[in-house]
Structures are given as C-alpha cells and as structure tokens.
Amino acid sequence: MKIGFVGAGFFADDFIKLFKMHPDVEEVVVADLEPERVKRAMRRHGLKRGFSSFEEMLKEAPDVDSIGIFAQRHLHGPLAIRALEAGKHVYSAVPIGCTLEEIREITEMVKKTGLTYMMGETCYYYPCAIYCREKYRSGEMGKFVYGESQYYHDICEMYGDFSRSGGPNWQRVAGIPPMFYPTHSVSMLFSAIDEYALKVSCMGYRDNNEDNIYGVGKNNWDNPFSNETALFRMSGGGVARINEFRRIGINKPSSYITCLYGEKGAYECSVTSHTFQRGVASGEEPYLEDVGHLVNTIDYNEDLKNGTLDPRHDSISVKYIEGFARIQDRSRLPKKFRNVPNYSHYNSHPFLVDDFVRAVTTGKLPPNNAWDSARYMIPGLIAHESALRNGEVMDIPDLGGAPEDWERVTYELKDNYEDMNGYYETDRL
Ligand SMILES: NC(=O)c1ccc[n+]([C@@H]2O[C@H](COP(=O)([O-])OP(=O)(O)OC[C@H]3O[C@@H](n4cnc5c(N)ncnc54)[C@H](O)[C@@H]3O)[C@@H](O)[C@H]2O)c1
Structure with a gap:
C-alpha cells in the first residue's frame, strides 16, 4: 500500500516514520499547505514526493491508495469524506468529524464502498x-x-x-x-x-x-x-x-x-x-x-x-x-x-x-x-x-x-x- 499524508505538522512526524518503516508499506508521500513543512518532512524521512495541498496530491499521485489525515481537528470530517469519494482508504487522527452529518456520511460511504476507515485513537x-x-x-x-x-x-x-x-x-x-x-x-x-x-x-x-x-x-x-x-x-x-x-x-x-x-x-x-x-x-x-x-x-x-x-x-x-x-x-x-x-x-x-x-x-x-x-x-x-x-x-x-x-x-x-x-x-x- 501507499499512503499520502494530509498535514505534515507536529503530530504527523512519528507516523510518517512508522508508516515508512512498516514492511507492508511501499511509499509515503506528504501534502501540506505550508511548503516548509513539506520540505522538512521530505528531508527528514527521505520521501520522494511532496505536494502543496490535499487536492494536488489526489490529482498528481493517483497511485496512492490510502490517505492519512493529520490536519487540524475540525477539518477531519470533510477531508475524510473527500478521500472516500476519491476511492481512498482513510486513516484519520482523532476526531472522526465534528458534526453528526459528517459522521453519518462517513459511515454510509464506508459501508457502500467497503473501503477501510480507521480513526487513530491512541x-x-x-x-x-x-x-x-x-x-x-x-x-x-x-x-x-x-x-x-x-x-x-x-x-x-x-x-x-x-x-x-x-x-x-x-x-x-x-x-x-x-x-x-x-x-x-x-x-x-x-x-x-x-x-x-x-x-x-x-x-x-x-x-x-x-x-x-x-x-x-x-x-x-x-x-x-x-x-x-x-x-x-x-x-x-x-x-x-x-x-x-x-x-x-x-x-x-x-x-x-x-x-x-x-x-x-x-x-x-x-x-x-x-x-x-x-x-x-x-x-x-x-x-x-x-x-x-x-x-x-x-x-x-x-x-x-x-x-x-x-x-x-x-x-x-x-x-x-x-x-x-x-x-x-x-x-x-x-x-x-x-x-x-x-x-x-x-x-x-x-x-x-x-x-x-x-x-x-x-x-x-x-x-x-x-x-x-x-x-x-x-x-x-x-x-x-x-x-x-x-x-x-x-x-x-x-x-x-x-x-x-x-x-x-x-x-x-x-x-x-x-x-x-x-x-x-x-x-x-
Ligand atoms: N493523542 C492524539 O490522538 C493526538 C495528539 C496530538 C494531535 N492529534 C491530532 O493530530 C492532528 C494534527 O495535529 P498537529 O499538532 O500536527 O497539527 P498542526 O496544526 O501542527 O498540523 C496540521 C497541518 O495540516 C495542514 N493542512 C490543513 N489542511 C490541509 C490541506 N487541505 N492540505 C494539506 N495540508 C493541510 C496544515 O497546514 C498544518 O501544517 C490534529 O487533528 C490533532 O487533533 C492527536
């Protein structure tokens, strides 16, 4: 599998490292709205591909089958829905979403598509x-x-x-x-x-x-x-x-x-x-x-x-x-x-x-x-x-x-x- 991170901030760092180490993961790529964070993550973890936004990553890296959401907490719901719509498996830092509607939509989409959704509850x-x-x-x-x-x-x-x-x-x-x-x-x-x-x-x-x-x-x-x-x-x-x-x-x-x-x-x-x-x-x-x-x-x-x-x-x-x-x-x-x-x-x-x-x-x-x-x-x-x-x-x-x-x-x-x-x-x- 290949995973694309949305958000390369403080919390993502450990996870980029671990996904990269995992024997069943082929590649980790990152996207962040702040170019410096993309560069830092690529340098620190020896990543080959980095993007300036989630949307750009979806467009330019269609081979990435899973998305890791590490953006700010109130953005998780909409990002997860967008990733599932694009046919990607989703790992999301907590919480799943901040409204009942977002959460309902996520469960319905996972049921319909059979894609993996997991919330990263430490x-x-x-x-x-x-x-x-x-x-x-x-x-x-x-x-x-x-x-x-x-x-x-x-x-x-x-x-x-x-x-x-x-x-x-x-x-x-x-x-x-x-x-x-x-x-x-x-x-x-x-x-x-x-x-x-x-x-x-x-x-x-x-x-x-x-x-x-x-x-x-x-x-x-x-x-x-x-x-x-x-x-x-x-x-x-x-x-x-x-x-x-x-x-x-x-x-x-x-x-x-x-x-x-x-x-x-x-x-x-x-x-x-x-x-x-x-x-x-x-x-x-x-x-x-x-x-x-x-x-x-x-x-x-x-x-x-x-x-x-x-x-x-x-x-x-x-x-x-x-x-x-x-x-x-x-x-x-x-x-x-x-x-x-x-x-x-x-x-x-x-x-x-x-x-x-x-x-x-x-x-x-x-x-x-x-x-x-x-x-x-x-x-x-x-x-x-x-x-x-x-x-x-x-x-x-x-x-x-x-x-x-x-x-x-x-x-x-x-x-x-x-x-x-x-x-x-x-x-x-
Ligand atoms: N124990 C835990 O489970 C635990 C602990 C710490 C943080 N967290 C969660 O992890 C998440 C990340 O925390 P953090 O401290 O690293 O946050 P952070 O603010 O340092 O980083 C978030 C990054 O997401 C990027 N981002 C937002 N929207 C984007 C988009 N559309 N495309 C690309 N990048 C985008 C931002 O530019 C930012 O760099 C938070 O949701 C937080 O709740 C969980």
Missing part, C-alpha cells in the same frame, strides 16, 4: 484500556455497573498546538467545546465494556480566564465552557461519567480510567496505582491485587524496583508514559516496531499504524472503524448540547455497529501476561 491502546478490556471480557468483573474516565489537558499547555497552524485568530479554533474532542476518554471506557451510550446529561464549567479562548463570540462554536462533565446511560443499563477538562490544575496522567465497577469485580486507578478487586458477589474469597506491573510502563516498574524513582516527580513524568507496558502485546507488531525508541502516548503509535496496514492489506475491519468512532464521538456532540441546556437529559442518536459480516482484524491473545512482553517471532515477519 488511548484505545493505552495499558489501562487494554487491561480493562481484557479483564472485563474475561467475565471476572461481571456486568458493568459504573465507570469513570477522563482526558485532562490544560489549554495553556496547548497554546502552541493551536497557534502553530491557526494564524492570528488561533483562539477561535482553540475554544472548541471540550466534548467535541471526547474520543480519548470515551474510547477507553466504552471499548472496555463494549457498550454504547443511549442518553446524556452534561454540565459545563463556564470559563472566566482572560486568554480570550472560551466565551460567546470568542470561538467558532460560541462555546463558553472550558470543562465539561457528562453522565451517560449506557446500552447495558450502567452509568459512565466522562470528564473533558481544558482548564484544570492536574498535569499527568491525562487520559485514564479512574474506575470500572462490575457487579463482581472492579479496577481502580490513582496516578500510578492500579488495582483489581474481587467482590463478594464473585462467589470466591474477596481480594485485592496490585496490577501496576501490567499497566505501568516497563521502565517505570524497573526504576521503581531499582529505587531510582522519585515519586513526587516521576509518577507524573512524561518519561514514564513513553514506553511499552507489559499488558501491550508487542509480539503482534512487525519486528522493526518492537524495540522502537519510546514514543509518546504509551507507544500506541506502532499499534495504530500496524492495525491500519493490516486492515488495508487484508480488507478486514480495523478496531476504531467508522462505527466505533461514531459511537465515541456522537455522545460528546450531544453532551455539549446538553451542557448548553444546563444538563437537560438528551437522547443520543446511534448509527449502529459495524456490519456483522465484515471480518475483523484479530490477534491471538496470550493467556500468560508474563509472556506479553514481546520479543517473539511471528508468522508475518
């Missing part, structure tokens, strides 16, 4: 999400009762992200409603329990900072809220609490599941403390287990063991969210990806790239496909509407699950976590 591969998915699916937790997850990222830390490509009025885009970027928090919890949201009530925190980002008239959405908290009624009857905060005095962790309670067992997390508890309803003796050895990164656990870690700083250090955790099955990755230097976002990037390539080259359905992505995104769109109506309970439109007969990308799950460290040879190498 948090789906976060150790806490994988741990909760596997533990929940094992049945040990029982039926889902209640869970909490969140994405905390202070807007002050993102001034650069928005001003980089946003021009003199970058605040107008920076003020996007927090719940219009819900996929990190929602994907972790919803994918763990394999349910979707039916109803929502959401409250917003009305911002009063003087940085001219949030408030009526200040941004493209007239959004007054820097922080939003939503309660969702889930399809299985349980309740999920999601926080999307952009003005908040917490540094790390930023995207994590605080708790997932089932009728029989529970996962709880506080910074780097991860525990599993078995409750009385399990019929077995209740117990508590520290599962940090699976969920914290391997480097963190090593340094903890060696006594070289200062918990005051290190437990919230970026250093310890860069790297694989034991629960992440490195053995399923192409060999070249297994020992890549640490990437941010818990080394989720190699998994994202490999899943998309597997889907395109086999025609199978990837995780975080169009229907999964719709179920991560639409609840946020409606949650913001509810916040504007002071918490009114609102129904959430559901576009359904992926077609049952579309075979999914699968991997063998190993039942021995000790072996999930990686370092295996696999058939596909």
Whole structure:
C-alpha cells in the first residue's frame, strides 16, 4: 500500500516514520499547505514526493491508495469524506468529524464502498484500556455497573498546538467545546465494556480566564465552557461519567480510567496505582491485587524496583508514559516496531499504524472503524448540547455497529501476561 499524508505538522512526524518503516508499506508521500513543512518532512524521512495541498496530491499521485489525515481537528470530517469519494482508504487522527452529518456520511460511504476507515485513537491502546478490556471480557468483573474516565489537558499547555497552524485568530479554533474532542476518554471506557451510550446529561464549567479562548463570540462554536462533565446511560443499563477538562490544575496522567465497577469485580486507578478487586458477589474469597506491573510502563516498574524513582516527580513524568507496558502485546507488531525508541502516548503509535496496514492489506475491519468512532464521538456532540441546556437529559442518536459480516482484524491473545512482553517471532515477519 501507499499512503499520502494530509498535514505534515507536529503530530504527523512519528507516523510518517512508522508508516515508512512498516514492511507492508511501499511509499509515503506528504501534502501540506505550508511548503516548509513539506520540505522538512521530505528531508527528514527521505520521501520522494511532496505536494502543496490535499487536492494536488489526489490529482498528481493517483497511485496512492490510502490517505492519512493529520490536519487540524475540525477539518477531519470533510477531508475524510473527500478521500472516500476519491476511492481512498482513510486513516484519520482523532476526531472522526465534528458534526453528526459528517459522521453519518462517513459511515454510509464506508459501508457502500467497503473501503477501510480507521480513526487513530491512541488511548484505545493505552495499558489501562487494554487491561480493562481484557479483564472485563474475561467475565471476572461481571456486568458493568459504573465507570469513570477522563482526558485532562490544560489549554495553556496547548497554546502552541493551536497557534502553530491557526494564524492570528488561533483562539477561535482553540475554544472548541471540550466534548467535541471526547474520543480519548470515551474510547477507553466504552471499548472496555463494549457498550454504547443511549442518553446524556452534561454540565459545563463556564470559563472566566482572560486568554480570550472560551466565551460567546470568542470561538467558532460560541462555546463558553472550558470543562465539561457528562453522565451517560449506557446500552447495558450502567452509568459512565466522562470528564473533558481544558482548564484544570492536574498535569499527568491525562487520559485514564479512574474506575470500572462490575457487579463482581472492579479496577481502580490513582496516578500510578492500579488495582483489581474481587467482590463478594464473585462467589470466591474477596481480594485485592496490585496490577501496576501490567499497566505501568516497563521502565517505570524497573526504576521503581531499582529505587531510582522519585515519586513526587516521576509518577507524573512524561518519561514514564513513553514506553511499552507489559499488558501491550508487542509480539503482534512487525519486528522493526518492537524495540522502537519510546514514543509518546504509551507507544500506541506502532499499534495504530500496524492495525491500519493490516486492515488495508487484508480488507478486514480495523478496531476504531467508522462505527466505533461514531459511537465515541456522537455522545460528546450531544453532551455539549446538553451542557448548553444546563444538563437537560438528551437522547443520543446511534448509527449502529459495524456490519456483522465484515471480518475483523484479530490477534491471538496470550493467556500468560508474563509472556506479553514481546520479543517473539511471528508468522508475518
Ligand atoms: N493523542 C492524539 O490522538 C493526538 C495528539 C496530538 C494531535 N492529534 C491530532 O493530530 C492532528 C494534527 O495535529 P498537529 O499538532 O500536527 O497539527 P498542526 O496544526 O501542527 O498540523 C496540521 C497541518 O495540516 C495542514 N493542512 C490543513 N489542511 C490541509 C490541506 N487541505 N492540505 C494539506 N495540508 C493541510 C496544515 O497546514 C498544518 O501544517 C490534529 O487533528 C490533532 O487533533 C492527536
């Protein structure tokens, strides 16, 4: 396969490198509206072709079969629709789109064409999400009762992200409603329990900072809220609490599941403390287990063991969210990806790239496909509407699950976590 990047900004860089390294990718090309970024990407990654816009790339490089969307977040929906219209597979950085209409159109086009669509949801591969998915699916937790997850990222830390490509009025885009970027928090919890949201009530925190980002008239959405908290009624009857905060005095962790309670067992997390508890309803003796050895990164656990870690700083250090955790099955990755230097976002990037390539080259359905992505995104769109109506309970439109007969990308799950460290040879190498 050959992939063309739309956007060669900050976030694209890691992904250009990984797609180029992948054994099943023949060529990577880039397009950006800023010529300097095209030149830089071509130079850094030794690319042969670069273009001045997405449209030019579509016209001049018809042999490119897949498009990677790494443009600013509010542009993803229209770009994905244009790429699908052109008959291309689509990998899109989060989110899938910012309106219900865009998202509906994407799911309909993917169904009609059979093309691959995958949203690059980093948090789906976060150790806490994988741990909760596997533990929940094992049945040990029982039926889902209640869970909490969140994405905390202070807007002050993102001034650069928005001003980089946003021009003199970058605040107008920076003020996007927090719940219009819900996929990190929602994907972790919803994918763990394999349910979707039916109803929502959401409250917003009305911002009063003087940085001219949030408030009526200040941004493209007239959004007054820097922080939003939503309660969702889930399809299985349980309740999920999601926080999307952009003005908040917490540094790390930023995207994590605080708790997932089932009728029989529970996962709880506080910074780097991860525990599993078995409750009385399990019929077995209740117990508590520290599962940090699976969920914290391997480097963190090593340094903890060696006594070289200062918990005051290190437990919230970026250093310890860069790297694989034991629960992440490195053995399923192409060999070249297994020992890549640490990437941010818990080394989720190699998994994202490999899943998309597997889907395109086999025609199978990837995780975080169009229907999964719709179920991560639409609840946020409606949650913001509810916040504007002071918490009114609102129904959430559901576009359904992926077609049952579309075979999914699968991997063998190993039942021995000790072996999930990686370092295996696999058939596909
Ligand atoms: N954890 C995560 O999942 C995560 C983390 C960071 C960023 N992101 C997402 O990645 C995306 C990119 O982030 P970034 O920080 O690199 O943004 P950026 O602003 O640095 O880069 C975006 C680039 O897209 C280009 N672009 C826009 N429209 C284009 C078009 N029509 N043709 C060609 N180029 C076009 C712009 O010129 C710009 O250079 C964002 O949507 C962001 O939400 C996701």
